[in-house]
Amino acid sequence: MCGIVGYIGTQTAVSILLGGLERLEYRGYDSAGIATIDEGILRCVRAKGKLYNLREKLEHDVNPARIGIGHTRWATHGKPEEHNAHPHRDNDGSVAVVQNGIVENYQSLREELIAKGHIFRSETDTEVIPHLISEYLPEEGDDSDGLLNAVTKAVNRLEGAFALAIIGVDYPDELIVVRQNAPIIIGFGQGEFFCASDVTALIPHTHAILYLENGEIARLTPLGAEIYDFKGKRLRKTPKILDWSHSTVEKQGYRHFMLKEIHEQPDVVRLCLDTYLQLGWNSENGKNVNPIKLNLPETFYENLEYVQILACGTSWHASLIGKYLIEQLAGIPTLVQYASEFRYAPSPILPNTITIGVTQSGETADTLAALETEKYRRVGLEDKYRARILGITNRPESTLANMVDEIINTQAGIEVGVAATKSFTAQLIGFYLLALDLAYRRRGLSLQRLEELIEGLKALPGQIETLLEGQAKSIEELTHEFNDTQDFIFVGRGINFPIALEGALKLKEISYIHAEGYPAGELKHGPIALLDAKVPVIAIAMPGKVYDKVLSNAQEAKARDARLLGVVVDNDRAAAEVFDNLLYVPQVDEILSPILSVIPLQLLSYHIAAKRGLDVDQPRNLAKSVTVE
Ligand code: F6R
Numbered sequence: 126m127c128g129i130v131g132y133i134g135t136q137t138a139v140s141i142l143l144g145g146l147e148r149l150e151y152r153g154y155d156s157a158g159i160a161t162i163d164e165g166i167l168r169c170v171r172a173k174g175k176l177y178n179l180r181e182k183l184e185h186d187v188n189p190a191r192i193g194i195g196h197t198r199w200a201t202h203g204k205p206e207e208h209n210a211h212p213h214r215d216n217d218g219s220v221a222v223v224q225n226g227i228v229e230n231y232q233s234l235r236e237e238l239i240a241k242g243h244i245f246r247s248e249t250d251t252e253v254i255p256h257l258i259s260e261y262l263p264e265e266g267d268d269s270d271g272l273l274n275a276v277t278k279a280v281n282r283l284e285g286a287f288a289l290a291i292i293g294v295d296y297p298d299e300l301i302v303v304r305q306n307a308p309i310i311i312g313f314g315q316g317e318f319f320c321a322s323d324v325t326a327l328i329p330h331t332h333a334i335l336y337l338e339n340g341e342i343a344r345l346t347p348l349g350a351e352i353y354d355f356k357g358k359r360l361r362k363t364p365k366i367l368d369w370s371h372s373t374v375e376k377q378g379y380r381h382f383m384l385k386e387i388h389e390q391p392d393v394v395r396l397c398l399d400t401y402l403q404l405g406w407n408s409e410n411g412k413n414v415n416p417i418k419l420n421l422p423e424t425f426y427e428n429l430e431y432v433q434i435l436a437c438g439t440s441w442h443a444s445l446i447g448k449y450l451i452e453q454l455a456g457i458p459t460l461v462q463y464a465s466e467f468r469y470a471p472s473p474i475l476p477n478t479i480t481i482g483v484t485q486s487g488e489t490a491d492t493l494a495a496l497e498t499e500k501y502r503r504v505g506l507e508d509k510y511r512a513r514i515l516g517i518t519n520r521p522e523s524t525l526a527n528m529v530d531e532i533i534n535t536q537a538g539i540e541v542g543v544a545a546t547k548s549f550t551a552q553l554i555g556f557y558l559l560a561l562d563l564a565y566r567r568r569g570l571s572l573q574r575l576e577e578l579i580e581g582l583k584a585l586p587g588q589i590e591t592l593l594e595g596q597a598k599s600i601e602e603l604t605h606e607f608n609d610t611q612d613f614i615f616v617g618r619g620i621n622f623p624i625a626l627e628g629a630l631k632l633k634e635i636s637y638i639h640a641e642g643y644p645a646g647e648l649k650h651g652p653i654a655l656l657d658a659k660v661p662v663i664a665i666a667m668p669g670k671v672y673d674k675v676l677s678n679a680q681e682a683k684a685r686d687a688r689l690l691g692v693v694v695d696n697d698r699a700a701a702e703v704f705d706n707l708l709y710v711p712q713v714d715e716i717l718s719p720i721l722s723v724i725p726l727q728l729l730s731y732h733i734a735a736k737r738g739l740d741v742d743q744p745r746n747l748a749k750s751v752t753v754e
Contacts, residue, residue, distance in 0.1 A: 127211075127225040128152050128197040129309060130326050131290040133300040133345050134317020138193035139183060141319070145326035146176055146195050148374055151382065151541045152323065153748030154197030155205035159183075160212040160221035160292060161190035167294040169221055171210035191347075192300060194290040196223035199748050202231075203248030213252040215259035216243055219294040220272075222258070224251040225322050226287035226307035227754075234282065254289065257282060262293070272296040273344050276303065277357050280342065286490065288337075290320050300345040304337035308488055308524050311335040311343050311350055313364050318345035323750065324367060324522065325374050325539055335364040336522060367522065374541060381741045383542030383635070387727050388593060391586040393547045394720065396536040397554045398582055407576055416579055417562035421531050425513050426566055431475045432459040435467050435495045436483035437751070439545040439630060440552060443517075444483050445623035446719055447556035453620075453716070454570060454578075455563035464495035465754070471498060476509040481559075482516050485540055485548035486750040487523020494754065496528065517555040519548050533559065542742045543749050544635050546727050549627065550589075550720055557582060557717070581717045588711040592724055596709060600725055603706060604732040610661060613638060614652060614682075615726070616645035617665035618675050624665050624719050628726035635744045636734040645671075645678035656685040663690040663708075663729075665722045666700055669715025676703055692722045 128149030132141045142159045157179045158171030168188065172178035176197070196211035203209035212221040228234070231250035234257060239245065243256040261275035268274070272293045280289070286306035293299070302309055302320040312319035313333040320343070321327050324334060335350070337343060341360065344351045352360045379385035406416040432451050434444040441463055448459040460472060464482070468491065482496045496514055503512040516529040519537035526532050535551035561578060564570045570578075613632055617625035626642035633640045643652050645664060656662065662682040666675045680703060683689050691704035694712045701707060708725035710718070734741045 127199050127322065128154065128326065129223050129225050129288060129290050129320065129322040130195045131193070131300050131302060131320035131345075132317070133192045133298070134314060134347060135191060136317065137188075138190045139188050141330070142193050142195035143176070143180060143183070144329070145319070145321060146197050148326045148328070149197055149321070149323055150176060151325075151543060151742060151749050152197065152199070153543060153743060153746075154199050156200075156207065156210035157195070157197045158210045158212055159193055159195040160214075161188055161193035162292055162294055162297045163188060163190035165294065165297070167214070167218055167221055167292070169212050169214060169218070171207050171212070173205060173207045173210065192292060192297060194221060194223050194292055194300070201227060202250045209247045209249050211251060213247060213249065213255050215255040217259075220255040220258050220262070220291065222251060222255045222289055222291050224254060224287055224289050225309070226305075227285045228253060228283050228287060229285035230283065254279060254283070258291065258293075262295075272299055272301060273342070273353070274357070276301045277342060277353070277355060280305065281355055288322060298346050302337065302343040302345065304341050305339055309337050311337060311345065311364070313350065316347060318350055320345065325541070328374055332367045333364045334367050334522075335362055336527070338527075365522075374539060381542065381731070381735065383544055383546060383731055383741050386540055386542050386547045387724070387731065389547050390550050390724065391589045391593075393535075393537045393551050394554055394589065395586040397551055397558075400534070400536055401558045402579065402583075407572070415562065415565050416575060417558050417565065419533060419558060419562055421515070425479060425515070425531065426563075428477045428509065429457065429479060429563070430477040432457050432479050432481065433472070433475065433499075434459065434461045434481045434483060435464040435492055435499070436461070437464050437489050437491055439549050439627060440483040440485060440489075440492070442623045442627040442630070443549055443552035443556065444481075445626070446553055446620060447481070447483070447560070449620045450556050450560035450716070451563060454560040455567055456569050457563060457567075462495075464489065465491040467495040468498055471502065474502060474506070474510055479513045479515055482514065482525055482529060483552055484516070484518055484525055485520070485537070485545050485552070487516070487518045487520035487525035488750045490751060490754045493524055493528065496525075517552055519551055541749075543744055543747050544631055544730070544741070550723065553720055554582070578714070578716070581714045585717065585720050588713065588721060589724060592710050592721060596725055597728060600708060600728040601732045604729065604736050607661070607733055608736075610659070611639060612655065612660045613640040614648075614655065614660060614662045614687075615640060615642040615665075616648055616662060616675070616678060617642070618645045618671035618678075619669070620716060620719055621665040621667055621722055624722050624726065627723055628663060628665075628730070631727055631730035632733065634747060635730055635741050636737060636739060637745070638733065645675045648678055649681060653681065653685060656682055656687045658686040658688065661688040661690060663692065663726070664704070665692045666697075667692075667713070667715050667718040667722055668694055668697070669718070676700070679703055692725050
């Protein structure tokens with residue numbers, strides 16, 4: 126969603142702002158703008174559409190300003206037009222504001238300000254903020270705390286979730302940054318400070334980062350950073366040093382981030398396993414040692430009866446597989462809910478429950494709000510109902526990580542492509558580890574089976590490499606046959622049903638082709654009516670409990686003239702008889718197979734979209750970090 130960058134220091138602000146906004150492009154946006162102050166003039170330039178439109182407007186304008194704010198906007202209130210793009214200004218253009226979030230009481234504030242003579246030029250909620258700040262500014266700009274005080278008064282009147290960066294023409298040495306339920310960070314450089322909605326914008330400039338917390342305001346000047354609460358009390362804070370490397374936000378020779386991230390999956394799986402597997406657990410000395418070291422406190426497991434998982438989108442698909450694993454391996458009843466639904470219709474409070482929030486960005490508004498709901502409805506209840514909240518994420522610095530009791534860091538790092546790939550497989554590994562941890566503690570599996578599964582997990586990175594080397598080319602070639610295809614059906618059963626959902630989601634989000642995922646056995650209960658020679662069916666047919674059933678469901682589709690593609694294991698002769706095209710993965714235990722079966726589907730979606738010349742990394746209407754509800 127919207128991206129924010131701010132700068133104050135000794136370098137030219139415009140190039141830093143544009144560079145930062147480019148690194149935030151992946152979040153999704155439909156207009157962009159910057160505001161700077163130089164020689165007593167506040168200049169604001171905005172453009173609809175992609176950043177190159179903004180760059181073009183700035184091309185012939187030499188602007189040596191050393192302070193500025195920038196924004197990429199993903200429209201919520203008001204169409205994606207230039208007049209709605211940020212920054213927004215007050216009546217006389219002396220205060221400029223960029224916002225990520227939603228000011229819920231903007232209508233009443235707008236009416237109040239209009240009555241006082243303020244003129245509004247956009248339909249956005251954000252525009253009330255500069256007008257409100259200007260109401261509180263001292264008549265003369267000679268009060269050194271004037272901007273900070275005015276912002277403090279203004280933000281106390283705003284309701285909703287917002288992150289702000291603000292500059293004022295009478296305060297050319299101050300950049301004010303505010304956080305209330307929407308993420309924003311401060312970067313510390315040498316004689317310079319940055320702010321951004323996401324660490325990716327700052328990686329090339331600094332690794333010293335301060336995460337503002339809710340209800341905090343930062344005043345950045347070339348001389349230092351001061352942090353206050355909304356009452357104006359000064360706070361003491363220390364930045365952290367992050368170890369993200371610059372290369373995580375570079376394409377490194379790949380045509381798209383998505384393709385790079387698909388190829389990063391072996392390393393991500395390896396790193397996650399290395400982090401949480403206990404070496405030597407099955408050696409002579411290691412007998413009776415838990416093979417998994419998630420480092421969760423023992424109180425988390427006490428009398429555990431239920432697991433409840435909250436997530437959205439692809440993370441919800443990973444959670445469905447998590448449910449399968451926790452129930453089938455550890456025998457613990459598990460609920461999975463869309464976070465956006467749970468907020469307004471939470472299931473009854475269960476005792477002795479671990480609640481898990483799953484999110485790659487760590488910032489999805491619905492997931493965070495659902496977890497808050499869960500946390501607060503348990504406050505004051507007897508001990509067996511106390512909240513035990515766990516996050517599964519690749520962003521250990523995110524809002525999620527700061528609000529939950531514990532996290533499993535899936536080690537996938539930053540994912541730039543909007544379509545989740547490596548973050549999904551990493552979430553799955555997180556769930557395998559958790560399910561095996563719980564199974565070990567409950568003695569739900571024999572040691573032999575545990576060992577088999579752990580050895581199977583350790584083999585996965587090499588198997589993904591083999592799959593990528595062996596299949597990438599043939600899958601790319603296969604996509605030529607779908608130039609005009611408008612609908613796809615994906616089917617799977619058991620642990621691979623969520624992979625059918627994920628395959629369909631990947632395809633529709635980046636190629637804009639209509640696709641549906643179904644449990645294979647449900648095909649005949651309705652969706653089969655959609656099938657004809659123009660609708661290919663992709664079945665995930667991994668050897669195991671449901672293999673024969675999937676093949677017979679696939680036959681039902683074939684009998685309706687559908688073209689059949691099968692995701693199958695190497696050397697599956699029976700499958701070769703049934704399917705028109707085969708997407709092979711290495712031989713694998715059924716329960717581990719989703720980690721492999723999803724990869725041909727990721728590649729298929731990628732190549733179909735890339736071949737259609739679509740913007741794979743930033744598909745239309747989508748955002749990487751969905752910070753609105
Ligand atoms: C799909 C995708 C989205 C996200 C969803 C939740 O490729 O990326 O469906 O999975 O927006 O996002 P997170 O995981 O950040 O909570």
